[in-house]
Amino acid sequence: MSENKKKVTLRDIAEKTGLSVNTVSRVLNKKPYYTKEVEEKVNAACKELGYIVDMNASGLRSGSTRTVAILYDDLINPFYSYTTDIISKRFEEHGYNCIMFSNNDRSPYVDYDLMRSVMARKPDGILSFLEPAADMVDFIKNSGIPFVIFGRDGSPYGMVGVDADEVYGGRIAGEYLLSRGYRKLAYIGSWHDVKVCLDRQKGLEQALAEEGMSLSPEHTFYVREQAFSEIIDKIVQDGIDGILCFNDIIAFIVIEALEERGMTDGLDYGIVGFDNIQQMMRMPRLITTVDVGSRDFAEAGAEVMLSLLSGSEEERPSFRDTHKSFLVKGKSTR
């Protein structure tokens, strides 16, 4: 018991087998040049003593930690947790573990504090649900660590990104609302300066423009920047009958608040979200929402990261993989 506790190192295997530490390491890492006999001796000794490599030591010397950092806002939104689940499992299959880093809701950006924590862990790659702060772009690039922006457009930063065509998503949502006869539309975003949020808004504006209408700035809201009750007040007062929300969770919060004011979604007004989280949890189709096809989307993100990690150094600094979303109809629109 106390013997089990003391950790087994390469040196123990070397002593046990009468080989050098070097040779043992070579066998375990399947480097060329060792005999079948040596291989068997090493493997037997490792099994007997219960050897487990120390990845910290290995990473320190080799320069590769077999680690990917994942940067996110929170895991509460199933869009993040669902895709993170798929992505991290793909990484595990390739021998990478994921270290999680949250910006702790400080801002929607990757800032210096966050990057400092990340880089202290010396990850081989970084997959970020967050956009880099403007003044961090060069810093990140200079770090030399492969950086994939997932779910956001990386091209404005000259970075690799896997994203959805968000303008398109906003447009099909807007077109659908209009086609169902909703006339006074509003947009409820998260932060006014996050591109993905603005792109969805832009799509809605395009849909309105097609019909010769436009989105009033008065009816353009950002839940992270204004009092929620004010937003609801304004919507009720101005007789808004169609709402596009930045994501499903915001939509559900709005639905709840409007229900308290006696307005029922699908009946008194139409509302559309993004992400189709209800499907991830196998829930009934409560709301109409824009779905990017999260499983394939996540797989694509993992694939791009893995290809960067496998180091085909063909320097594609601004590679972009853009996915088309589709509308899923639920009970929140007539």
Place this chain on the structure above:
Amino acid sequence: MSENKKKVTLRDIAEKTGLSVNTVSRVLNKKPYYTKEVEEKVNAACKELGYIVDMNASGLRSGSTRTVAILYDDLINPFYSYTTDIISKRFEEHGYNCIMFSNNDRSPYVDYDLMRSVMARKPDGILSFLEPAADMVDFIKNSGIPFVIFGRDGSPYGMVGVDADEVYGGRIAGEYLLSRGYRKLAYIGSWHDVKVCLDRQKGLEQALAEEGMSLSPEHTFYVREQAFSEIIDKIVQDGIDGILCFNDIIAFIVIEALEERGMTDGLDYGIVGFDNIQQMMRMPRLITTVDVGSRDFAEAGAEVMLSLLSGSEEERPSFRDTHKSFLVKGKSTR
């Protein structure tokens, strides 16, 4: 740019300041004994050169990686992702990062393969949503790494656990179904040999026993072990009118399947789940479910882990913190 790329080490700071590596390290780690003057010189140099510590190197030498491993099935179930979010943020506040390890649905247990990956990372602590496989209990204990079982009862293994009183949860759900007039009850679990699953079943059996009834083995199902369509067939054939599910996601899948057979939850039968995931996403109350109060529950889990990490070595090998759940009524019961 290429200058930025080469990494800055303690030695660079030492050279820049004319101090020894040792002294620089001591200042950065706030060890006693250095002058204000030295401190300022070091901090200035670190800032100027953009020094970021290498936690791998630091961990290798000091024995503490400031890392907690989180072991889980998947992040798709919001119970996992929601609590993981809260827990990991608490850890971050204390300077710990989380490394994620999934059993990749191999089994509901922590097995040797999983522990091998975990231990290669030398975490300071392990928080597990999974129970240990029977033959892993001693191995885990001997590892000397603080291990907290979260959401499962650790006491049968003599381990630290933060859990809910699952029998109680099953019982209040069963009592509620009976009080609403449902008479032919069924239980739909996940795995037959996972304690938390059996405890919920046991609670249901207790509720039935109170009324002189009992749960038929024929109406006790495990979705991970039998064909789902068979379960549904049996429920329809035998006129089951009340169902307790191991969790909300299973409940939603059942609701969908029964809807296809023309049966509507809340009208034709009652169904109760566990976890109240709908609330985590701010969705309307679709189903009746047993809620443990996930936020407090997660905080408690984090707290227990942190107290073990802060190393108050008072050896409490089988510490158990058990939470009481409550019923949340939704539209899936009359």
Place this chain on the structure above:
DNA sequence: CTGAAAGCGCTTACAG
């Protein structure tokens, strides 16, 4: 209060 040395457990050149 500060420094020189040793060493954490590996992998990487380099010899043989």
Place this chain on the structure above:
DNA sequence: CTGAAAGCGCTTACAG
């Protein structure tokens, strides 16, 4: 094909 040495970047005793 195998081994002895060096070193990744830190922190920990130990001297002074």
